[in-house]
Amino acid sequence: MSETQSRTRVLIAKVGLDGHDRGVKIVARCLRDAGMDVIYTGLHRTPEEVVTAAVQEDVDVIGISILSGAHMTIFPRVLELLKEAGADDILLLGGGVMADEDVVTLKEMGVAEIMLQDTPPEAIVKTVNDLVTQRGER
Amino acid sequence: MPIASIELVEKILAGETHSIARLISRAEAGSQECREAMAKLYKHSGKTHIIGVTGVPGSGKSTLMKSLAEGFRHEGHKVGIIAVDPSSPFSGGAILGDRIRMNELTADTGIFIRSMATRGALGGLARATLDAVDVLDAAGFDVVFIETVGVGQDEVDIVQAAHTTMVVSAPGLGDEIQAIKAGVLEIADIHTVSKCDRADANKTITDLKQMLMLGLEHSEPKKWPVPVIGSSAHTGEGVDTLIKTINQHYQYLNDSGEIAAKCETIARNRIIKYTENILYKQFTERCNELFQEVITRVTNREEDPHSAAETLLTTFK
Numbered sequence: 001m002s003e004t005q006s007r008t009r010v011l012i013a014k015v016g017l018d019g020h021d022r023g024v025k026i027v028a029r030c031l032r033d034a035g036m037d038v039i040y041t042g043l044h045r046t047p048e049e050v051v052t053a054a055v056q057e058d059v060d061v062i063g064i065s066i067l068s069g070a071h072m073t074i075f076p077r078v079l080e081l082l083k084e085a086g087a088d089d090i091l092l093l094g095g096g097v098m099a100d101e102d103v104v105t106l107k108e109m110g111v112a113e114i115m116l117q118d119t120p121p122e123a124i125v126k127t128v129n130d131l132v133t134q135r136g137e138r
Numbered sequence: 139m140p141i142a143s144i145e146l147v148e149k150i151l152a153g154e155t156h157s158i159a160r161l162i163s164r165a166e167a168g169s170q171e172c173r174e175a176m177a178k179l180y181k182h183s184g185k186t187h188i189i190g191v192t193g194v195p196g197s198g199k200s201t202l203m204k205s206l207a208e209g210f211r212h213e214g215h216k217v218g219i220i221a222v223d224p225s226s227p228f229s230g231g232a233i234l235g236d237r238i239r240m241n242e243l244t245a246d247t248g249i250f251i252r253s254m255a256t257r258g259a260l261g262g263l264a265r266a267t268l269d270a271v272d273v274l275d276a277a278g279f280d281v282v283f284i285e286t287v288g289v290g291q292d293e294v295d296i297v298q299a300a301h302t303t304m305v306v307s308a309p310g311l312g313d314e315i316q317a318i319k320a321g322v323l324e325i326a327d328i329h330t331v332s333k334c335d336r337a338d339a340n341k342t343i344t345d346l347k348q349m350l351m352l353g354l355e356h357s358e359p360k361k362w363p364v365p366v367i368g369s370s371a372h373t374g375e376g377v378d379t380l381i382k383t384i385n386q387h388y389q390y391l392n393d394s395g396e397i398a399a400k401c402e403t404i405a406r407n408r409i410i411k412y413t414e415n416i417l418y419k420q421f422t423e424r425c426n427e428l429f430q431e432v433i434t435r436v437t438n439r440e441e442d443p444h445s446a447a448e449t450l451l452t453t454f455k
Contacts, residue, residue: 006167007230007257032231037255042238049244053237056250058159086156137140 008036008132009059013045015078018068023117027063027095030121031128047074051081054090060132061112066096071106079110089138091131095119143175151182153216153277155250162252165269176269183275184401186218186282187388190300192262192322195288197308198332200239201371202380203283207243209381210281216248218274218282222264225255232256236285250274261295262286265415268299268408289322297325298407301400302387304328304380307346309339323349326364327387330380334368343368362390425450 012028014021021043028038039057041050054062062082066074075094082088091112098106103114112131115124143164149157161179164172191199200221207217221236232255243249254264267284274282286296297303305326323329323346331342346366365383369376391397422429432446441449 006163006169007255009163028233032226032233033229035229035231037225037232037234037253039234039237039253041241042235045241049241052244053251055155056159056252058163 008061008128009039009057010036010061010063010128011039011041011050011054011057011059012063012065013041013050013053014043015045015047015050015064015066015074016068016070017044018066018070019043020067021065023067023095024063024065026121027065027124030125034125034129036128047077047081050078051085051087054082055085055087059090060135061091061093061128063093063095063128066094066098071096071098072102075106075111076109089135091135093128093131095124143169143172144178147175147178150179150273150277155247158250158273158277159252161273162266162270165273166254166257166264166266168265176272179276180272183272186271186275186279187302188271188300188404189281189283189384190286190296190303191283191306192286192289192293192296192303192325193306193332194290194308194311197288197306198371199285199288199306200236202306202330202332202369202377203236203285204240204243205369205371205374205377206381206384207240207249207283209377211246211248213381215280216278217250218271218279219243219249219251219285220254220267220270220274220282221251221285222254222256222262222267222287224287225257227258230257250279256287260293262289262293263295263299265411268404271299292321294322294325295407298403300404301391301397302327302384304330304384307331307342308333309336309342311342327362328380328383329364329366330369330376331366332369332371334375335370335373339368361394362387421450421454425454428453 010031012024014024028040031038041053050062071094078092082090094106094111094114097117098114106114113127115127143161146157146161150161161172161175165176191203193199203219207219210217223232223234223236225232234253234255236253237251240251243251252270254267256264259265263286271282284296284300286293303325305322309331329346331339333339343366350364367376367379367383369380391400428450432441432450435441436443436446
């Protein structure tokens with residue numbers, strides 16, 4: 001029988017010229033196993049596509065995986081578009097390989113959290129849950 | 139402080155994307171708070187052509203949908219898409235991957251795509267699928283596609299949810315005996331065989347056509363002869379014909395008056411589903427303890443399942 005409760009919705013994307021999707025698929029699968037609705041949008045997305053999809057899907061969280069080194073261009077652009085769309089209540093999370101000082105800068109810009117390559121799956125699930133709880137209902 | 143659902147109504151009627159998306163989420167969560175807003179929107183709905191697209195997993199439903207949505211946009215229609223994928227029966231979570239096939243559509247503001255997980259509902263749809271259709275309908279979308287989960291043989295709820303049902307078959311899956319079985323293949327108003335650029339597609343088209351010519355119902359000529367159309371999202375073949383046929387079917391429903399019966403079926407089915415949901419909720423709330431007891435008794439073979447159900451219902455009344 002059908003249930004009636006709200007579930008955390010997460011949109012997962014690979015943005016830009018980056019074909020390494022093993023990690024992002026594992027993340028998607030872990031979040032699914034933690035009971036979330038995960039919208040996977042595949043490879044080579046643009047920031048515009050990600051933000052439009054996130055608004056239509058009314059997600060709580062956008063997770064972007066970047067292993068190409070373009071994170072200092074892509075994350076600020078996504079933040080900017082979210083603001084333009086009036087959707088800055090959507091939490092933006094990043095994953096991938098990045099320099100520590102970049103992580104600090106990105107978080108200052110408004111990325112909710114960056115999880116680097118050695119983050120255990122349980123920690124990813126916990127971070128998503130904690131951040132969504134902190135943000136509260138909307 | 140979250141915005142009240144009732145305040146979203148005006149924005150939805152004006153077609154505002156955020157509000158549409160937010161109210162669908164609340165309807166999906168089964169929130170009581172959005173009931174008034176949904177009731178208000180329902181009165182503004184009833185103008186949209188609802189098209190169901192169903193078929194086995196991997197038959198090409200999402201890919202074909204992308205081509206069809208582009209076609210309908212070309213005719214100047216606003217297009218909504220509700221794409222349903224299954225929830226895990228274990229964790230309750232879901233991977234919703236239909237958007238991957240439709241990413242090019244995202245740039246078009248006249249197209250709204252929403253992914254939805256089944257959340258335990260059987261029959262190929264999610265519980266809130268038609269609530270989402272109501273919202274899009276009221277927001278001025280002329281055509282709304284519902285893409286079911288990849289179905290097996292028996293998930294036929296879509297026929298009680300859509301005006302026009304299209305069944306997508308892929309070439310190379312099973313012989314002509316599969317085609318004469320009961321279930322999904324019977325419900326089509328339009329059959330399409332996807333990937334028809336493949337050499338074995340003709341065989342599947344023939345099998346389906348022959349299936350449609352068998353049987354008692356064909357002793358009289360049918361008012362809507364179900365067409366079998368080959369299509370390929372890859373080469374674009376057949377897509378225009380499909381769009382034309384979908385429009386013709388809607389025209390036929392309206393001309394013949396069959397649309398009234400369809401709408402009544404949809405309404406009846408929705409009322410039954412809501413009643414079931416409400417009853418089930420009250421039932422589990424009120425009979426939970428006794429429920430656990432009879433589960434144990436039935437498991438230990440002290441009581442049979444049918445009598446247990448009767449015992450429970452007596453208490454419920």
